[in-house]
Structure formats: structure tokens, C-alpha cells
Amino acid sequence: MKRPIAGLMALSLFVAITGYMPKASAYQVYKCNGKTVKWPSSKIPVRMRSASVSFPSGAWRNALLEAVNSWNRNPSKFSFSLTYNDSSVGRQNGQNEIWFSSDDSLLDGAPARAFLWWRCPNLTEADIVFDNRVSYTTSTSKSVLWPYGGSSRPFQTTAMHELGHALGLRHENRYYNIMGQDWDHIHANGSTARAYAGEDASHGSVFLYGVRSPQRQDVAVVHWKRSGSSGEYSAHRRTQMYNSSGSLLSSFTSSGEPVYRVNKGQRVQVEFTYENNGASTQNPRVGFYISTNNIISTLDTKIADVGFTLVRGTPYTARNSVTIPSNLNRGRYYIGAIVDNNNSIGEINESNNATYIAIQVN
Template sequence: MYRQAIHKLLSGLSDARLVLLATLCFATPFAGAYTYRTCDGNAIKWNGNQTTMYISTTSFPAGSTWDSRLQNAMWHWNNVKGSRFLYYVNRDTDGSHNDNNGRNEVYLDNSLGGGVLAVTVTRYHCYWLFGYQYGIDETDIGFNNNISWNLGSLNYSNLGSPYSFESVALHELGHALGLLHENRWMATMNSYYPNSGPLGHYKEWDPLADDRLGSRVIYPDSTTETDIAGSAFKRTGTGTSGLVSSPTYAYRGTNVTIQFTFSNQSTATKSFDISFYLSTNDYISTGDTYLGSNYGAWGSEGFTGTFSRTLYIPTTVAPGTYWLGFIVDPNNAISEAVESNNYMEMPRSITIY
């Protein structure tokens, strides 16, 4: 009746020699693909739609960057609209942990081997006693203390060690609220780091569209959100992700082809325009050299996808180093919860001759 599930997040295939997505149509059919445990068809969840995580102060001192990254990841799950789930924070000061003490502990684990980034152990129950009784009882998250962690922002040119702590925290906290791995679509809950990556120019670690939909299905409420975000990542295989492709050089007066990804974080289908630009820096803005638009792109709730676009480099551009990129909803036709994730540069510069 009482069960224990262990989820290990593996360091992914570091190599991007995998399938390129080159979907040309925006109207991609999509069915929600998030997964979770069920008991007689019901989602196994935290009763009361909330739980408290006890952060080990010997591993992650209160007020440390570790602590703020952890709490930031919890806040991002709490901030998913259409889901009533909430994480609360407390401290575990005894320097020990136990996965069967009724307390959700978060700590650095010295016992994990290489290749494993973190482990979430979840205890839950499902049995019949004059009706099905089910729920999550405890979840403990151990981060591997034998690997190198990056507490800063992700470096696109290094998707291996040191590993982004906030990325892994967001993934493990997805398990802790009841989500399982999802490898069919881009998702924070992909089995392999970097779990489809962060969003927007500022590289924010936010649950992707599919993960948000999963949380909404387990913990539904009537709140809504509208947000479309750009990403520098794409799906590369079963549970794996890597950077979108774009050329590193081009000649003026020629065409280049880039890939671009957007995630519909919203609680509904959204239609929007996307404009493409050439910028002298890695911050794409409407003041940069305009290269064209896609009108009426759309994504259903839960959709994150990658597309290709061919762009003409004008002969009037001076030779030099630039960034190609795009802006979702460039005219601000849609009022979004987060506007700062609409600006997305390619994850590498381009030299124009």
C-alpha cells in the first residue's frame, strides 16, 4: 500500500548530433503529455494542495545563494496559474536526513555517484478502505555533493558540468509535487539535463508549458495566466534537449536559416506574431535591424515547439559581429504575465562578411 519511488536526474547526452526539428507549420496538433501517478484514476497528490520543504541549513545555509535558488524554483512552481499547489519553506537544522520521517528534506547528498545529479524519493499511498485513499506522504530531495554546481546563470556554450543548480532544483521540485518524467515533448520534466533549458534573454528557469499543464491537471483551480516565452533550446530526442541551430557566419545579401522555439505558458490557446531581427548585441529589441515576421503563429495550452525561419541579410549591413534573434508578440498585442521572456537571441553570435 505504501510505496516508494526514486527519481534520479541523469546528466544528459552532452552532444547535439541528434535529430533536427524543422517543422514548417505552426498548426501542430498537441495533446497534453505530462505524467503523474494515479490511484483508481485519480491523481496522487498532496492533500490540501500544499506541502512544506525543509531546507537543510548545513547543506544550504539560510540566505545563501543555494537557498535563494531553491526558493526561486519553489516560487516558480507556486506561480503557475490554473494550479492551486503551493510550496512552503522551513529549515532543517539537525544536519541529518531520513526519507521516512514525515518531513520533506532538501539537502546535499554525499552518497550519490557520478552521472546522477539529484534524487527525489517520494512516499505515497493508494488503497481502498470504504473508498480509495490516496496521497503523497513524503518527498525528499538529495542533490549530488560529488559533482560541480553552477549557482549563476546558464552558459550556452557549456551544457555539461558545472550543472545549473536552479535547473535541477526546478526539475526535482516538479517530482516533489507529483509530476513524473515526460520525454515526448520539451519539458522541465524531461529525464535529462538541461531539461529543455531556461526561457528568454534572462535565462529564467520556469516550468515549461507541458509542466504547467501537468500541475494544473493535478491541482486545478480557476486562476488564469497569459504568457508566451522564447527559448534557445529544442528537443533533440527522448528526454534530451540542446541548443537551436543558427549559422556562425554569413555573407551580406544571402539567406540564412535559424531555428526558434516558443512555449505557450498560458492557460489557453494563444495566437501571436513573431518578428526576427539582427542585433549588434545579444539583446534583441524592436530597434534592431528588422528581418521579417511570422504572423498568426499559435500554440495550444501546454505547447512548446521549435520551428525554422529563413532570413535575408541585407546588403546594407556593415560587416562585423551580430546576433540573430526574435521577439514574440513584438507589438505587445497580448498583455502577458512576463514580457521579459519574449526577447530571445540565438545562443551564439554570427559574423557577417
Template sequence: MLIAILFSILCSSANAYHWRTCGGHSQIWRSHNLHFKIQDSSFPLNSAERATVVRALNTWNGQNANIDISFEQGYDATISTGDSQNDIFFTSIDGNNTLAQTHSRWRCCWFFGWRTGYRSSDIFFNTQFLWATSIPRTVREWMTPPIVEDQPAYNIEQTALHEIGHAIGLLHDNRTHALMNETYPHAGSPQMRITPHFDDVEGARRLYGNDETHIDLAAWAIDAYSTSSDPDGTYARVTLNPTKMTVTRGNTYSFTHGIENLGNVAANNVPVVWYLSQDNIISTSDVPLSAYSVWNDLLTFNKSTVAHKIPPQLIT
């Protein structure tokens, strides 16, 4: 019997983003357009690696900042940085601690008024590291550098999201809940979703504007749970990365979760419910662990730990 602890949002802070400036003006793409060439020599058409990069580009496009990120497949025999073309490719980067880099050129000069704006941005991944398209599920898989042969690779999508943030103009923001955190996995471990978070999104909207008013809520577990149960069904075992615990029927346990608002207005009367489920899909056959709690004034990120009693009648 597979037991999962699920929770859902029922419909019904201070920011720390950074960017370059010139003469008091934000450095941005003045056209509000950023076009990349995904180089085929590194990311072949129809490859899983290319698909992860495309997904990362589309993810940034979906954040309701007024910048359009587009791309095409590149077949250039020679790839160089610092020209007027924006490339995404693999190359060797000096230094064992550099997973990837974004090399940008911008204008900052005075000629009867300030002349500013980005001219090019190239993203390159370090060939000295192993890369993967799958999503690691444990803290060790995220945090251990793949120096030894049997150790896991780094996630292309997570790294691409971080570097694309640089390409549109965001600098490092070393808070825990920020994609632009300079230390891998950039707030994208099993404790956080792989996505730009509220501070990253707000930074992009501050740079490029946002004409819409909307609430965009996301809920996720702070810790990833993998589950199993003993053959006799007397208890369900829950693996809490990176430690383990045993959940016994009738006992009470604490679970930590986060809710963040990626929109630009506060959300009120947001009810949250935890369920006991056989899978990761909430259905009428699932067992609610308690009545819902209501969150108010949800504007950015909120973290909460709740205690729930595992009912004697586990689902079958």
C-alpha cells in the same frame, strides 16, 4: 560592434505528463499545500545556492496550478528521509549518474473507500558532483559531467526545478520539450529556457486544477548566439553553439526559434518579428529583418526556422 539577432512576440499537441495513481485516483497533496525546509547546513541563509532553490520553488508557484509551495529555513542537526517533514539538502548518493533524488511517501489503501495522497517529499542533491548557480551558455557546459577538474558544474536551479516537479507528483516525461525529462539538462540547455514547459505545467494543472483562463506566451531562440565583429566592420561573426558560422552583410541565413503557450487556451493572430540589435533589448534603434509572421492556434509548443537577409546597413 556587438550584433545580436533578436525576435519578439507582439501582443495583439499531445501531452505526455505522468503521475502515480491509486485505485484510479491521482496521487497528490490532498491539502494542495507543500511546505519545505531548506536546510541551512546545505543551503545557508543569504547564499547564492539557496537563492537558486528559492527561485525554483517560486517558479513552480507561478504556474497557476492550485497548489501552494512554501518554505522556511531549516536548522535541524539530523536530517532524515521518509518522515513527515519535507527537506531540501545535500547528501552523498550512491551511483555516479544520480545528480539528485526526490524521496516521497504516499498513502494507497482501502478502508471503506480509497485513502490516497502524499505524506512527505525530500529533495537531496548529490555531493559527489560539482554544482553551480550560474547558467552555462554552451552545449558542452551543460552536457559534460564535471569529472575533470576544469570541467563545469551542474546547475542547481535546473535540477531543483526537475525535482520539485517530482515532489508535487509528476513523473518522468522523456520528450525533448519537458522539464521532467529524466536526462539532464531536462530540456533546459541553451536550446530551451530554464522553466517548466507546457507539458510540465499542464500536468501540474491536471493534478491540482486551475481556475483561471489565460494565455501565457514565451519566445526564445532554439540555439544560443554569442556575437562579435571584425575591427573593420565588414562582417559580424555569430557563434552558433556548438558550431560556428560567419554572417555577411547582404546574405541570407536561417534561424530557429520556439514559441510556447504556458496558458490554458489557444492563442491566435500572434505576430513574430526578428530584429538586428546591439544588445538583448529591443528598441526603436534596432533593425527589423523582415515583416512579422502570424501564428494561429498556438496552444502548446511550436518550433519554426526562418530565413532572413542581413541588411547591408548594419546598425552602429
């Protein structure tokens, strides 16, 4: 969300005069005098202090910790620590702090805001302020979340976006990524949806801080993709299904999610976004499955199996051909995708390897 740059006065002037030169690669980082702005290694793990009033023991603290822990699975040497019960928070006080506020002079209409200060090129302070009037929820239950037709904004995705700024990442609008629109950058399988950093931001963390040792691997698949951009933000939408010649299948919405109409025995293309959030290139098997519910596992019926090469860089949205089995009944099923379905890759997160798209068999 909105991220004002506060720096030294001379730096602000410099930025205003020269503007910003986009990198040729994906993620965006902050620059000062031609140097990359980041935390010096002596400050890592970067300590984030949560305010006592905003994050007492309970759901909000747990949700914030969930976002910090999710970032801390990134493949770089960077990590956060989270401390509690900071009784005095403020900007430019030398402490990295996180709090809720209704102060419009801070928030300026944004649901959350990150403030960064640096002494070129070292970050010196990062504060994160959430608007306490926004309909945030800490729930990971899809039914209450905006991206699945619910009425609440997922707090953890916004927290991960703001923590991404605190790590040193700017907005990015060219790829499906957490530094774009955050609330529909999310992984779901079954009835649960969880925030995650994603490939582009993971790649950015490695650019800034280098690969950690021992290496961490993580491949993932989601049913979201980039749909365009809105200012500095990428916009996202659900991945889709097509007929064998690439035309979009007809669909309808049920419980806030798209359902595609298919025929028994029909050859279709099913689209998902595959990510490598880990240290090194992986060659996972990807299996496609038919399931009677939206919880996808290798116990479901496999209908196709392909090999992918996933180089860490930018997310890979791809279509694969599968045949709808002719022995299905009419009604609702789910096509699942499972990356590393033979579990040949040991990963720091094995719970983001499966997702689904709903179908209605005619």
C-alpha cells in the same frame, strides 16, 4: 534525475506487475490503482523544508528559492512554500525536505534524487536530495554553465526538475521539457540564463491541479529544442538555421555557442521553440530582429513580423523565413526572436520573451 518510487508495499507490487500505461498526451504522471497520484488541495501550498546545514542564508538558499519561485509562476492552483533551517531531515518522516548529501545509498549515482510517498492517490511526502559532489553552480551567468560551454551544472534547472517530481510529474522524453534532461532546458537572453518550468510541465500542472484564478498568462521563446531521448529523459540541443530550401547552414562554435554563416541579402530559415506556459490559448505577434549583441530587445532592427497561435500543450519548435539585411557589415550579429513583441499580452513573466541565435555575416 533518478526518481525511485517508494510507496506502500502493496502498491509497489501492483506497479511491478502491471507496469505503466503511457498517457496519450504529453507530461507523465504517477498512477496507483488507476488513479492519478497528486497532492490533496488541503496540502497546497506544499511546504518544502530546506535543511539548515545545506541551505544556510546565502547563495544556495537563494538559488533554491529562485527555483521554487519559478515553479510558483505556473498556471495551476499548485504552489510550493519554502521554509528554512530544518535541523533534522530524513526519508519517510512525514516532512517534505531538501538537503545535500554524499550518501551513495541515497543517491545511487544520480546528481539528485526525489523520493515520493503516497497513500493512494494522495501524495504524503516528497524529499529531494542533491549530491554535494556534483559541480553545481547557483550562477545564472551563461559562461559558467554546462549548456553554454561552461564547467558547472546549473543548480536551478536540476532543482526545478526535482521539484517537478515533488509536484507529481514523472520523466517525459517526447518533448523539450524540464522533466527530461534538465540542464539544457533553460532560457537565455544576453549573458544570463534562467531555469523555468516550460510548457509541457505547466500543462501537466494544470492537468493535476486545474487552472488557477485569476488566470496567469505566459508566452516564451528559447533557442533549445528536443534532439531525441535518452531512456526516460528527453535530450535537447540548440535550435538551428537553414537555407531557404531547408538545408542546414554551416556553423562553427564560439564561446560554447553555435554561430551560423550567412550572406548579406540571403533568405534563411531561423528556428526557435515557442512556448505557452500560461492558462489559455494566445495569439502573439512574433518579431525577428537583427542585433549587434546577444541582448535582444524591441530596440533592435526588426526584419520580420508574424502571427502565431500558441495553444498550451507541447512546445512548438518552428522555422521562419527572414532575409539577412544587405546593409550589414562583415562580422558577428545575432538574429533575435521576440514573442509578444507588441506586448499585447499581460504576463506573469515578461522576461522570457526574447532570445537569439548568433550569425557570422560573410
